[in-house]
Amino acid sequence: MYTLRKKAAQTKARLGTLQTDHGEIQTPIFMPVGTLGSVKAVSQDDLVNKIKAQIILGNTYHLYLRPGNEIMQAAGGLHGFMGWDKPILTDSGGYQIFSLSDIRDLKEKGATFQSHLDGSKHLFTPENVVDTQRILGSDIMMILDECPPWPAEYDYVKESMGLTHRWAKRGREHFLKTDPIYGHKQHQFGIVQGGTYKDLRKESSEFMASLDFEGLAIGGLSVGEPTDIMYEITDFNTDHLPEDKPRYLMGVGTPANLIQCVALGIDMFDCVMPTRNARNGTIFTRNGRVNVRNAKWKHHHKLLDPDFPSDLCRRYNMSYIHHLIKSDEILGLELTSLHNLTFYLWLMEQIREQIKNDTFQEWYPRMMEQVEQRI
């Protein structure tokens, strides 16, 4: 499904395309997160026309609980359910089981958990998360993994990685002997674990590569470790991943994180940061971060960045945006969410242009600094 189009000369940045039955994706790419079948506060029309999203992400854990597999299958999968005909990636639910659900009983067979909504008990196995993602009909599905916290002892991370590997093998086998439900092709990505231990990362990378997934993710980062360690492990890890497979760094990150990790060889990203921070009044721009709740915007009767292609920047003065967020107006959440995602996708497009024009090397350290300013 992946074609490597170009490798940058002085960094590990790559240009590529992902082929899916719902369309082609230009990488490096950021995937907006649509937890419950909706990218929060943003309409599908705006995702396509304003944000220019090429692919979005759905959360298996959340969608399995609400609306549930029966309704999802009757709806024709997540594409039919949410009226979205571009590519979708779904995670396996592993991360949410460990971070959101109330009780966890982790055995060789799978993970038993209680719903965070009503306390009901459920079991996720490497096989049934494939089945659920068959029902979701995502273009790319993820294997079930265990994601250890940071910091974690070597022995714990090694044992956890072993479980993830055995689950990966079972998940891959189950994927290969089951069929898509809705006529379009589905792909499966493995997830490399190993925490911040390089020998484990190497071992996990080689193991996951041996199962011949259509793509490989780096899991277990951005879970609390310092940023420089995240960069160091990402750098190390991509050295041990096959060149001909797309590389997805899960749950990352800030605009600067995306730029740096592209330089370290990453092709795909997802993160709730642009939408979650938007709802708290933080917006990301090409000139830095803005806290729109800050009193200094109250009297700023100007557009923030009239040449930037988001509604917030082009149409609304900052005094108005400040007023909307301070007054809890829903339009405030809509405009900041729409803006942040427009910016994230704009940034990825810039990155692709810079790689294409052989200017990425000079451009990226400057841009990393610029987007991390506070304005």
Added chain:
Amino acid sequence: MYTLRKKAAQTKARLGTLQTDHGEIQTPIFMPVGTLGSVKAVSQDDLVNKIKAQIILGNTYHLYLRPGNEIMQAAGGLHGFMGWDKPILTDSGGYQIFSLSDIRDLKEKGATFQSHLDGSKHLFTPENVVDTQRILGSDIMMILDECPPWPAEYDYVKESMGLTHRWAKRGREHFLKTDPIYGHKQHQFGIVQGGTYKDLRKESSEFMASLDFEGLAIGGLSVGEPTDIMYEITDFNTDHLPEDKPRYLMGVGTPANLIQCVALGIDMFDCVMPTRNARNGTIFTRNGRVNVRNAKWKHHHKLLDPDFPSDLCRRYNMSYIHHLIKSDEILGLELTSLHNLTFYLWLMEQIREQIKNDTFQEWYPRMMEQVEQRI
């Protein structure tokens, strides 16, 4: 500012146009309510392009408290503040003082009230609400009035009406000797009171007509009285209003209310119902009301009304809309709010077409029944 274009033959329905410096308005018309400078959950782009709003309403009481007159004037008025270049009508704040604020001290001079936000004390007078609306820069401003509750004794309503009349005279005089701030023309509407007492309504209508406002509103209805009384008083009241002035029925109402009151000679409406009910999961359609929270929609994997020009009807299956509202997803509020306003404006357009084609008389009783069904 008003041109009467056509009178229907067998009802009191009228076609007309309102001229403002921000554009022409075709009447009968419904005005979406943008309390705090935002029509809740709807963007200015969608108001223009999807809802086809010709004019929106802002609330002086709310905008005076937040963001306040200083910021509003620095922003160039409400048009500049919210990035809206079509017509705006603002109320005087009278209704909100009596319904929202904590303390009320009603004297000849004006009304003293405490902010519902922080308890701060403020005084609204017939003169200073003109000044505040000069700062808002609305195309149409309303006079300060007292709106008695229902039911209310004759003597109380008569006395209250007397106060409203004296305030109207002062407000009109102040309007005539002050100038717009921003270069565009402003118009002022009087408000007829008199409760449900016909002799008072007649007296108030004649008094307000004598002050030669650019338009006249019927206030003090839709405050709890039965619908048939609201219709009866509206019918009586329009008989006593000059033909050459636009007639605005404040705070009304349901789709059926709008249809009936057009037949009784009303040109302009506003109401929070389409947006407020949307947020509670009630949508209005040409075939009746829908409670999208109802469990029956959970398994309805179909569009509600694929030929109706709203995103909710055309793009999203009802099972998805149900899921969004039940899951408290912001997109649910956006889609239902956008739909209800699209429907209200669509209904007004239908009404104008029917009047134009001399078919209103046959069409309207059937349509009133149809829109009040429960589906």
